[in-house]
């Protein structure tokens with residue numbers, strides 16, 4: 271039986287589900303990249319509080335999407351992403367977060383979330399988008415598979431250390447969307 275997975279805008283009541291995916295994917299993905307003490311200090315409760323604040327203060331132009339699977343015991347969030355006007359850098363729109371829980375990676379959900387976020391940005395007249403990714407994160411190759419161009423590098427201070435980041439840019443979102451999300 272194939273699973274039913276829906277994408278929809280995040281609601282305030284989603285913060286626990288988002289936080290659970292957030293903590294799990296950060297620990298899986300960033301071990302060895304982000305200080306261990308920081309990863310160990312993360313809790314679903316703490317992240318839920320941060321997401322409640324983020325969703326509460328989000329400007330109208332900032333959007334969070336969730337991917338949700340229908341299960342007999344109720345719907346469960348298995349991925350999320352967020353976007354809005356870029357915080358500086360080589361494009362007007364930015365994807366701030368994109369995470370799919372481990373058991374559901376490689377099922378096309380990341381692509382669907384990315385398309386949803388790019389549709390939001392294109393609808394806000396952002397013709398180009400940037401995503402900053404840790405340079406040591408192998409998921410950066412997902413962005414290359416999605417047609418992103420490596421555009422810039424920077425160093426950011428985070429949790430008492432310096433992290434190397436790489437910017438991937440999509441210079442023409444309407445064309446990318448017309449091609450079905452990089453599928454040509």
Ligand SMILES: CC(C)(COP(=O)(O)OP(=O)(O)OC[C@H]1O[C@@H](n2cnc3c(N)ncnc32)[C@H](O)[C@@H]1OP(=O)(O)O)[C@@H](O)C(=O)NCCC(=O)NCCS
Nearest residue numbers: 368369370375376377378379380381403408409411412415
């Ligand atoms: C990166 C991530 C969002 C991708 O989502 P996903 O649902 O696993 O990816 P999809 O199944 O939609 O993959 C779409 C395509 O990209 C390819 N792809 C996925 N991950 C890849 C990777 N790490 N390297 C190269 N290609 C990759 C898939 O093979 C697929 O190709 P296809 O359409 O030709 O079959 C997800 O794996 C994830 O959350 N990773 C951990 C957290 C993370 O690093 N997030 C990004 C922070 S900036």
